[in-house]
Amino acid sequence: MKRLLAVFLGVLTAIGGFVDIGDLVANAATGARFDMNLAWAVVVGVVGIVVYAEMCGRVAALSGRAVFDLVRERLGPRMAMANLAASFFINLLTLTAEIAGVAIALSLAASVNYLLLIPLAAVLVWLVIWRMPFETMERVFGLLGLSLLVFAVAVWRFGPDWSTLFHDSATPTVPTTESPWTYAYYAIALFGAAMTPYEVFFFSSGAVEERWTEKDLRINRINVLIGFPLGGALSLAIMALSHLVLAPRHIDVGLLSQVTLPVASVVGRLGLAAVLIGIFAATFGAALETSLSAGYIIGQYFGWPWGKYVRARQAARFHLVVLIVIVVGALFGMTRVDPVKVTEYSIVLAAAALPLTYFPILVLANDRDYVGEHCNGRAMNFVAMVYLVILVLVSLATIPLMIITRAGA
């Protein structure tokens, strides 16, 4: 019974923790601009993260070491440094956006300019990392993030023509008002939002923090195979609501607050309160993950003691890195940089760097020295290789598309 409860909570945490500011902005923006014609990109991205997150968790559980730690050992310091540099910079952009997202969620409830709340958000993020146990932190914000299910409720309350909705999702076209290049650019953005690198670094480091072993493999698979797709369904609900409410009114999503308005319009005050709580939890949880992820990859690359499971005094450098990135992210956010633009850039640039993150995971998941008899089977390798090809193509296309479309303008 206890185990069943743990599994159930794990799945709920995975659902609630799946969506971050990148998913909120990308899905809402594409729903408003492209209707449901990019739903397929979310599905493709979710399958990708399921495949690679499962491998990541398996490697961490069986080796007792985080993926980034093993990348340096298995593939050499140069490969790890390239991965580190790209991931760290993208992490920092993402963290800036997430801290701003926390501040914006608070500002919409408190009626205070979000710039004044960024320092508060940063302090709260650091305090939670410093004081709250790892599992508690994951559970609390993951479960609170389930408030975002109000998007699905809103879609249902709207009462769309379901057959048309599913048909539009299943038969995508490039709208006549958009160019194929812009369509491709936003497909990459959605893909990048689903497969952001910090998620796998946090996932594998978290597995080490929670001291996963071989007996946790089944829970890992259940969380990933059930939790992540349901989280992806939530992303599609955000896209669908935007399509139903914002698109007919020609509203382009340029503000995080615009993401919440359709919920208020359809569900009312209770829905609005739920979505604000959900956005707060999702962005706060993601801020925790990206801050810790920065500390993890730096600590693991340089071989420092790292993690919340290590005594703070022993992992002083890890905690210092976490503190510094939070401060830098907050300061960058306070320069009035557009949080939505920062978000869009972070997910698109993440897409450009995806092969650096995921190729090493595939190598490790096939290495019996690390995973023993639990290395990838043929089917898993086939799917993973297909995705690796997709990742390389996405990576090559990202910067040219960014230039051609002027970042999706």
Place this chain on the structure above:
Amino acid sequence: MTKWAPASIVLLIVLGLSGCVSHPVTPARSYSAYEGKARTTAASVRSSVATARLLAETAGDGKTFGGYAGMLASESEDELSSTIGTFDSIQPPNGRSQALRNELDALMQEALTHVTDVRIAARRGNLADLALFVEDLERSETALTEFLESHGAKS
């Protein structure tokens, strides 16, 4: 790979930071280029006006709370003002472009007036009164849509 890594990282940083600035502007050297920027601007203004209208309808129906309505209205107004400022900073390349600018400016100033009215009422907590502004906002949207259609926007 190592040789290109630092250059790639610098490129990523430059691209990342340069794009985070709201409404980056390039000059317009011809009427068609200026008209293209006018279309983009009009679409952005229409989006801000439509957001204010949706907010006015939602708040008028009692589906929001005051703080939220005030903040969203302020953000929409700021976004609209910024869009107008960006467009006005672009030098019209010729007389025909100047006429286009005057036409769009008039529409944008009227739109800004209506969105400001929504912001003032929302900030004062007069949420029920927001419904009074819906008609004006709808008229602004229609005018901007007509502008877009007359200047080559695809529908």
